[in-house]
Amino acid sequence: MGPAAFVMRKVEVVYRHSWLVRLTHWVNALVLLVLLMSGLQIFNAHPALYLGSKSDFDHPVLAMNAMQTDGEFKGVTTVLGHSFNTTGVLGLSSGSHGGYQARGFPSWATLPSYQDLSTGRRWHFFFAWLFLFNGLAYLIWTFASGHLRRDLSPTGTEIKHIGASIAEHARLKFPEGEAAKRYNVLQKLAYLAVVLVLLPLMLATGLTMSPGMDAAFPWLLEIFGGRQSARTIHFLTASGIVLFVSVHLVMVLISGVWNNLRSMMTGRYVVTLPEGES
Amino acid sequence: MSGGAKLDRRRLLQRGAAVAGAALLGGCEELSRRPFVKRILDSAEVLTRTAQRAVLPRKALAREYSEADISKEFKANGSTNSNDPAYLALAAGGFADWRLKVGGLVEQPLELSLADLKEMPSRTQITRHDCVEGWSCIGKWTGVPLKHVLDRAQLKPPARYIVFYCADDLGETGSEAGKYYESIGFEDACHPQTILAYDMNGQPLPVPHGAPLRLRVERQLGYKMAKYVMRIEAVEEIRTIRGGRGGFWEDLGYEWYAGI
The missing domain is CATH 1.20.950.20 (Transmembrane di-heme cytochromes, Chain C)
Structure with a gap:
């Protein structure tokens, strides 16, 4: 040019x-x-969400849980009945002092972290x-x-x-x-x-x-x-x-x-x- | 603007952002432990209570639901039994020997059996129980409005709070110091939906839900609604009781006013 x-x-x-x-x-x-x-x-x-006035504990629209299958812990997120493995981020993640723990959102996302x-x-x-x-x-x-x-x-x-x-x-x-x-x-x-x-x-x-x-x-x-x-x-x-x-x-x-x-x-x-x- | 000044400003911005981020994430946590920060954060509770009292008419009722809305599974939270031998003996006898003691700043101290309470005027209400954790359950409660009991005991003028002492050792200290207790103010104590419930969903109150008697304070969260109530005391000041914040969970940092 x-x-x-x-x-x-x-x-x-x-x-x-x-x-x-x-x-x-x-x-x-x-x-x-x-x-x-x-x-x-x-x-x-209480890492679960519901519709209506009350909590139908068996049918949350969204839930984050720690589950044990074959002796291994997993973080499982369930959305409208569909489950996803979210180990490490949702349901099960490292605590504020290391070591996996059951928690909805991970410690880096919450205030306080613990x-x-x-x-x-x-x-x-x-x-x-x-x-x-x-x-x-x-x-x-x-x-x-x-x-x-x-x-x-x-x-x-x-x-x-x-x-x-x-x-x-x-x-x-x-x-x-x-x-x-x-x-x-x-x-x-x-x-x-x-x-x-x-x-x-x-x-x-x-x-x-x-x-x-x-x-x-x-x-x-x-x-x-x-x-x-x-x-x-x-x-x-x-x-x-x-x-x-x-x-x-x-x-x-x-x-x-x-x-x-x-x-x-x-x-x-x-x-x-x-x-x-x- | 010269290039140097521009660069300085950029560096300053970058550093400022980094410091602000670190201060926010790590700092809030550290700050939470400082007493003066706690006091500042606590000031919101006063604001919330004052604001809610301002918009909430004294006698405004909490929403009441229909039979069809009652939860099939009503979660029993906190203590689901008591390990107190005296309580267990009362439970074994179907609470026939149980007496609710009403004392403190009253003209007429009372000892009321379940039969005495059931002879007093009753109120039945189907209400939503909101746990501080976030879930809700709907149940039907029958009991005597607290106001009737207080009227019979005749409060002395300086009484400002009603304290509920319970049989469950939620603190697991094995002593009185760990037992559940709660307190409410005069306004909530006289509210028509504030009842001492002996029936739940048409049946005698089950042990996991606080048999033989639990408090219902429908415009506040679940932890205000003491279970296994053994003794009621009218007092002028709650600051001198146990942890000084007016309840088991309050002493652990929860708000005394649990309207939100």
Whole structure:
């Protein structure tokens, strides 16, 4: 390629994230990690899930057990009646001081690492309050400031061209120039699903597991189909958030990790504009 | 921005992330053991209790279920019997000689037999039992509302808590120090669904479920519902009893308010 192919590009710094979004984002990241790990500790106290009001111990929808066959211990995970050997990770794994032990999730995934339900609950409920206050601050600001309408709501045109956006993402091609100043339609939909559906669902299903809240708001049980269903939905929703965070981290990494990180810390995001676009 | 500064910032970020990760994973565990961290984490219990009391009307009932909802297998958790010779002798005699002692801050200390309790007004309720471990079972309970017993004993004004002393040695210490005990506040003690149950699913309460008498506190978790109840005491303060946190599991770190 000769020098003629060299295209002049202009760099523009845009203020992408307000201080409140940045602060609540990082608080939420920390809080969700603690909630996840202490939640897995609580799950491990009875590593099985059911549907309905009560536990049908013979027919869990999901269970993690240690089983002994031919004198050998195995970790077995059963999902809707289908069993899988998950030795080393689920059902049976190394304890915090070595040696295999029966436990749902492994010690590296739980807080504390050793089996201690009461400490897990303390961390979980303390951070659940932080989650609530942080989430409320974010949501109130998001609605009141116009952030929701301005930055997060997809336009009709965007929805119409969602197919093209999916195809671009699948080829790991991300918007550039002027378009990079805004969230693209897939980002908008993913963020809306998380902040308006998944995270509030975590709170609501969590409260439905509380016998006190069930007495105060019996309709919670109707909405989620009983306490055990609520517990199952709580688990599935948490899994959905783990999936979102995984994809989110991959996207952050491959779409300009330092630019993304800086924008979420200082607010400033660098957009490269081809000559003549601005 | 110069290249050097950029690099420094990157290194700083990387190190910060590494330190934060290690601090979070290892640190939370270490922190859990520090008394001041425990106190901070415990503050959430006060918040939870205050918030639930604020949204939960005093007399609001826990959901009651139908006969068809009753669990075929109701898990018996914690102690499933007592090894106390005195208790075993009572059980061998069909609890005919068993007496519930009611004392403490009352005008009229009582000793009530099962027949005495069954002569008092009764309440039958089909409710969901939520274990702190996460599972739930539904059972039908018949018993005397605790309020009737307390009214008969006539509480003295300073009484703020009702303490239940049990026959089961869950702590396996072989002494009184390991025996199960629980306490509830005045509001829960007077709740219409708070009963001393002698029947379960239409039969006399089986030994694994706490024969001859267990407490039901339907708006809290299972561990509040003491089994094998032998003695009830009205007190002003629970801090001076045993571990000081108001119950067997509470002394091991569980919340006294178990509404969640």
